[in-house]
Amino acid sequence: MAWSRRRHMRRNLLLLIALTLLAGCATSPVQPWERGRLARWDMRWDPDPLKAAMAEHAHFSKEGTAGTIGAAGGGCGCN
Amino acid sequence: MAVALLAAAAPALAVEPGAAAPGFRLAAFDSAQQVSLADYRGKVVFVDFWASWCSPCRQSLPLYDKLRTDYAAGDFAILAISLDEDVADAKAFLAEHPVKYTTLQNPQGDVAKAFDLKGMPSSYLIDRDGVVRARHIGFEPKDIDALKKEIDGLVAAPAHAS
Numbered sequence: 001m002a003w004s005r006r007r008h009m010r011r012n013l014l015l016l017i018a019l020t021l022l023a024g025c026a027t028s029p030v031q032p033w034e035r036g037r038l039a040r041w042d043m044r045w046d047p048d049p050l051k052a053a054m055a056e057h058a059h060f061s062k063e064g065t066a067g068t069i070g071a072a073g074g075g076c077g078c079n
Numbered sequence: 080m081a082v083a084l085l086a087a088a089a090p091a092l093a094v095e096p097g098a099a100a101p102g103f104r105l106a107a108f109d110s111a112q113q114v115s116l117a118d119y120r121g122k123v124v125f126v127d128f129w130a131s132w133c134s135p136c137r138q139s140l141p142l143y144d145k146l147r148t149d150y151a152a153g154d155f156a157i158l159a160i161s162l163d164e165d166v167a168d169a170k171a172f173l174a175e176h177p178v179k180y181t182t183l184q185n186p187q188g189d190v191a192k193a194f195d196l197k198g199m200p201s202s203y204l205i206d207r208d209g210v211v212r213a214r215h216i217g218f219e220p221k222d223i224d225a226l227k228k229e230i231d232g233l234v235a236a237p238a239h240a241s
Binding site: 031032033034035036037039040 | 128130131132133162163164165168188191192196197198199201
């Protein structure tokens with residue numbers, strides 16, 4: 001009985017914390033017209049696409065697999 | 080508290096077709112003049128929100144410039160509002176993609192907030208009475224034909240006496 005109540009309390013507390021954190025995200029969403037900084041080339045995951053493609057190629061050549069980096073499927077080296 | 084935070088973050092009501100266009104008064108790029116939407120009452124106005132970092136805008140600006148020449152200046156006008164935070168970026172973009180229509184600066188983004196844009200680029204077609212008749216989010220070159228039909232319809236309609 002006591003165990004069940006404690007579990008409920010813990011669940012409710014977690015739910016409350018999760019909801020509060022969720023609301024925190026909603027206070028200042030980036031608006032569509034505020035994305036200038038995010039659209040800068042140096043904000044990209046790979047600022048240099050050519051360099052990234054070369055690094056990826058070297059990586060999967062060494063590993064003997066294809067599609068190891070972000071691509072769907074892969075691992076079999078057959079595509 | 081969660082509810083209170085959510086309520087505080089509730090966005091302004093989006094400007095939908097049928098609603099009066101929020102007024103604005105902004106600095107132009109090519110002159111020291113301030114341009115206001117109210118100056119264009121009686122004309123069909125196409126308000127386009129763009130930015131130098133918005134890639135579809137590279138296509139849309141030249142196509143809108145061509146669209147402008149299809150109508151008489153007394154019937155139709157384009158007001159393109161740049162939302163670049165750094166006005167120099169927008170100036171460089173305009174130097175690269177020059178347009179003949181009026182381009183305005185809104186680095187603070189308050190006009191974008193008043194219209195509550197849902198995406199970039201966004202454009203609004205406003206009739207002779209200052210009422211929003213169409214809203215477009217995003218841009219593809221093929222959108223021009225549908226837009227032209229909408230403008231044709233609005234240009235043909237006379238303004239209501241007010």
